Amino acid sequence: MNRKTEQQIKTWAWKIRKSDRKAFDEFFRWGYPMLVRFAAGYTGQKSSACDIVQDAFVILWQKRSEIDPNRSLKAYLYRIVRNLCLNHLRDSSGTVVDSELVQGEAFSSDELSIESPGNSNGSLDQKFREWIYALPDRQQEAFELSRFDGLEHDEIADVMEISPKTVNNHIVAALRQLRTFYDEYQKNINNDL
Amino acid sequence: MTQTGKNQKNGAVPKEVLEQLNENDHTDMISVWKKSEYARPSQMEISPKEIENALSKVHRRIEPHSGKKSIVGNIPQYARYLVAVVALIAVTFLFFFLPRTASVPYGEMATLELPDGTLVEMNSGTTLRYNRLYRFTDRTVELNGEAYFNVASHGHPFIVEANGASIEVTGTEFNVRSWRGDQQMETTVSVSEGEVLFYPKKLKENQITLRAGESSRWNPRLTEPANPEPVTIEDITAWRNQRFVFRDQTLISILYELERRYNATIELDVDGVEQSTLTAYYSEQVQLESVLDDICTVKGLRYTRTTTGYRIFK
Known part of the structure; x- marks a missing residue:
C-alpha cells in the first residue's frame, strides 16, 4: 500500500468518526471489492461474502464513535469481517469450528473463479x-x-x-x-x- | 500505520520477513513471493454496479428512513441518547406492567404454576391474568372462569380478583368460580384447606372468613358475601377430574359449562327454562350426548345435532 492510500484511510477514519457519510461512501467503494474477496476465502461463496462485508460496514458505521484514527481503519474492518466469517462458518456448519479448521474445507464452491487475468x-x-x-x-x-x-x-x-x-x-x-x-x-x- | 509502509511497494516481500531469512535465500524467496502474485484464492471481479448496489443496501440499513434527511439527523447527539434512554425506560416500564395472560381453550384443561410456586388448575375456557412483577410487588391475579388454587406460602397475601370480588389468602387451597359472562356476575368461593378472606373489591371492611368445607357467593347487588354454607368440596371441584356435579344449578349455566368443557355450541330454543334448576351427578367422564339425554329427559325436551353442536327444543 502506498503512502497516499495510507494517508487517505487515516483521513477517512477521522471523517467517519465525525459521522461524515461522504467519507464513509468513499471508504466503502475503495474497500468493498477487496473485502468481499477476502471474505469469500472463508465462506467460499460470493453471496454470503457480500452480505458479511455489508454487515461489517453497517457495524463500522454504528460504532464509528469508537474508531481510533491512530490505528489502522483497514485492519479494524478486516477484523470485523474475519470475525463475522468465522461466526458464519460456525453457525452454518452447526458445530463449533475452530478457526484453525476453517479455510481448507471452505473452498468447494464453483462460484469462485479460478481465472487469473493478466497472467x-x-x-x-x-x-x-x-x-x-x-x-x-x-x-x-x-x-x-x-x-x-x-x-x-x-x-x-x-x-x-x-x-x-x-x-x-x-x-x-x-x-x-x-x-x-x-x-x-x-x-x-x-x-x- | 508503520514505517514499513514505505518499504512495501506494490507487493514486495515485507522487510520483516526478509530480515528473518538467510541472506542467501533472499533471491529465491523473492522469486517465490513474486510468482504467487496471481494465486489469490478468490479472483472474483466486483463490478462498479455491484459496489453501488451494495452501498445503497448499506445506506438503507444505517438510515432506516432514507430519502429525506431524517428528523433525528438534526438533533444533537446527547438529545438522541436522552430520547433513547427515555424510550428504554418507558418500554421496560410498559413491559413490567403489561399483564401476562394464561388462557385455556374450550374443550381442554390446564394447570399453571405461578412464579411463587402457586398451582392453578384452570377449567375449560378460563383466563388468568397477573402482572410481570407478580411475587415482587404483590400476588394478585385476575380470574375469568373457574380455577382451583393451591397457594404457596409467601410474604405477600395472595389475592384473586374476579367480577368485582376479592379473595385474599396467605397459603391454602380453594376453588373460585366467576365467569365474566355470567348474568349475575356471581363469584363463588369454596375452601378445601385453610382459611380465606372474601370481600367485594371496593368494600374490604365487608369481609367474611371462609374455612375449610365452606362456600360463599357474592355478586355486585349484594353489600357483602352470603353467609358461609357447608359444601361437599369434592362436588365443587369435580371438574378437576373431568367430572360433573350440578346441584340446583340453572339450566343456562349448565349449558354454558358444557359448551366450554366440550368445545361445542349448544342452542337453547325453548322459552322460560333458562333459570329452571337441575341436579345431576356424573362420577366419571361422560359423553356430551349422554348429559344432554339426561337433561332432556328430566326437562321434557329434545335435542338435535347442528353443524357446530346441538340445539335443544321442545
Missing part, C-alpha cells in the same frame, strides 16, 4: 493456489493478508488478534513452505523433460 502461466498459478491451501490455516491467513491484501504486519496482528512477531513467523514459515513446494515442482518438471 498466461495459469497452471503455475493453480499450483500456487493449491500450495497455499495446503498451508496450516493460520500461516495461510497471515500470508494471504500480507501478500494479497497488502496489510502491514501490525495490521495483520490486529486482524488475527496475535502479536506482530507471530505474524512474521507465520509468513516466514509459509514462504519457506511455498519455496519447498516450488522447488519440488521444478525438479519434477525437469525430470519429466
Whole structure:
C-alpha cells in the first residue's frame, strides 16, 4: 500500500468518526471489492461474502464513535469481517469450528473463479493456489493478508488478534513452505523433460 | 500505520520477513513471493454496479428512513441518547406492567404454576391474568372462569380478583368460580384447606372468613358475601377430574359449562327454562350426548345435532 492510500484511510477514519457519510461512501467503494474477496476465502461463496462485508460496514458505521484514527481503519474492518466469517462458518456448519479448521474445507464452491487475468502461466498459478491451501490455516491467513491484501504486519496482528512477531513467523514459515513446494515442482518438471 | 509502509511497494516481500531469512535465500524467496502474485484464492471481479448496489443496501440499513434527511439527523447527539434512554425506560416500564395472560381453550384443561410456586388448575375456557412483577410487588391475579388454587406460602397475601370480588389468602387451597359472562356476575368461593378472606373489591371492611368445607357467593347487588354454607368440596371441584356435579344449578349455566368443557355450541330454543334448576351427578367422564339425554329427559325436551353442536327444543 502506498503512502497516499495510507494517508487517505487515516483521513477517512477521522471523517467517519465525525459521522461524515461522504467519507464513509468513499471508504466503502475503495474497500468493498477487496473485502468481499477476502471474505469469500472463508465462506467460499460470493453471496454470503457480500452480505458479511455489508454487515461489517453497517457495524463500522454504528460504532464509528469508537474508531481510533491512530490505528489502522483497514485492519479494524478486516477484523470485523474475519470475525463475522468465522461466526458464519460456525453457525452454518452447526458445530463449533475452530478457526484453525476453517479455510481448507471452505473452498468447494464453483462460484469462485479460478481465472487469473493478466497472467498466461495459469497452471503455475493453480499450483500456487493449491500450495497455499495446503498451508496450516493460520500461516495461510497471515500470508494471504500480507501478500494479497497488502496489510502491514501490525495490521495483520490486529486482524488475527496475535502479536506482530507471530505474524512474521507465520509468513516466514509459509514462504519457506511455498519455496519447498516450488522447488519440488521444478525438479519434477525437469525430470519429466 | 508503520514505517514499513514505505518499504512495501506494490507487493514486495515485507522487510520483516526478509530480515528473518538467510541472506542467501533472499533471491529465491523473492522469486517465490513474486510468482504467487496471481494465486489469490478468490479472483472474483466486483463490478462498479455491484459496489453501488451494495452501498445503497448499506445506506438503507444505517438510515432506516432514507430519502429525506431524517428528523433525528438534526438533533444533537446527547438529545438522541436522552430520547433513547427515555424510550428504554418507558418500554421496560410498559413491559413490567403489561399483564401476562394464561388462557385455556374450550374443550381442554390446564394447570399453571405461578412464579411463587402457586398451582392453578384452570377449567375449560378460563383466563388468568397477573402482572410481570407478580411475587415482587404483590400476588394478585385476575380470574375469568373457574380455577382451583393451591397457594404457596409467601410474604405477600395472595389475592384473586374476579367480577368485582376479592379473595385474599396467605397459603391454602380453594376453588373460585366467576365467569365474566355470567348474568349475575356471581363469584363463588369454596375452601378445601385453610382459611380465606372474601370481600367485594371496593368494600374490604365487608369481609367474611371462609374455612375449610365452606362456600360463599357474592355478586355486585349484594353489600357483602352470603353467609358461609357447608359444601361437599369434592362436588365443587369435580371438574378437576373431568367430572360433573350440578346441584340446583340453572339450566343456562349448565349449558354454558358444557359448551366450554366440550368445545361445542349448544342452542337453547325453548322459552322460560333458562333459570329452571337441575341436579345431576356424573362420577366419571361422560359423553356430551349422554348429559344432554339426561337433561332432556328430566326437562321434557329434545335435542338435535347442528353443524357446530346441538340445539335443544321442545
